[in-house]
Amino acid sequence: MSIELTDFARRRLFPGDGRRTAIQDITAEQFVERLNAEAPVAVLPGYAPFCRLHVHRNWTSTRCSVIAITDANRHQLRSAYEARTPAELPVLVRWFEGLEPPVANYLVPILYSREQMAKEGTPIAADWGIVGCLYTMEPAEIPMVPITMMRNALGVEEGGSGVPLDREAYTRSVAFWSAHANWR
Incomplete structure (x- = not known):
């Protein structure tokens, strides 16, 4: 099995601007090389048959993606309309500013099959x-x-x-994200 980094993920995970929410201490090439060389701790099913998640112990200083919302930090939540790419419509997002989460124990790459990537207009060789x-x-x-x-x-x-x-998955998502937010 081979794994490749898509341009979409490269821009988000390795933006090159020193962003603290990016993967730390390694290059995109080193990240992909390690994922291809090291068996995951676990393989989780994704939200669709073409999606899977590989669980790896974190070998970097990358911090957790999300922080629980509490009365003590709620005042640090921010929001704005943003698009992930120039082609997408902006949507409402929220995040914490001024907080620093702990270093993550795991990195969990989200993988799409070659067939799905082609369907989405992003052919890959892997x-x-x-x-x-x-x-x-x-x-x-x-x-x-x-x-x-x-x-x-x-x-x-x-x-x-x-x-x-999936209405049930959406309801679970709303419950989680009502109590958590990303950080910047």
Whole structure:
């Protein structure tokens, strides 16, 4: 099995601007090389048959992706309308400013199959393409953000995958993201 980093994920995980929320201490090439050389601690099913998550122990200083919202930090939440790429419509996002989460115990690359990548207009040579990565304390998936689920349901034309909205998964996602936020 071979893994390749997509341009979409490269821009987000290795932006080159020193962003603290990016993967730290390694290059994109070193990251992919390690994922191809090292067996994951676990392989988790993704939200669709073409998606899977590989759980790896964190060998970097990359910090957790999300922080729990508390009365003590709620005043540090920020929000804005943003697009992930110039082709996508901006959506409402929120994040913490001024907080520093702990170093993550796990890096969880999100992989799409070669067939799905081709369907989305991003052909790859490898069997699997990295489309994102979670930075977690537990060897588990963080629920997909509700707006990402909606974008996926809108289809590839709007930056999604074409997977219909799963109401139960969406409800779980809303519960999680009502109590957590990303940080910058």
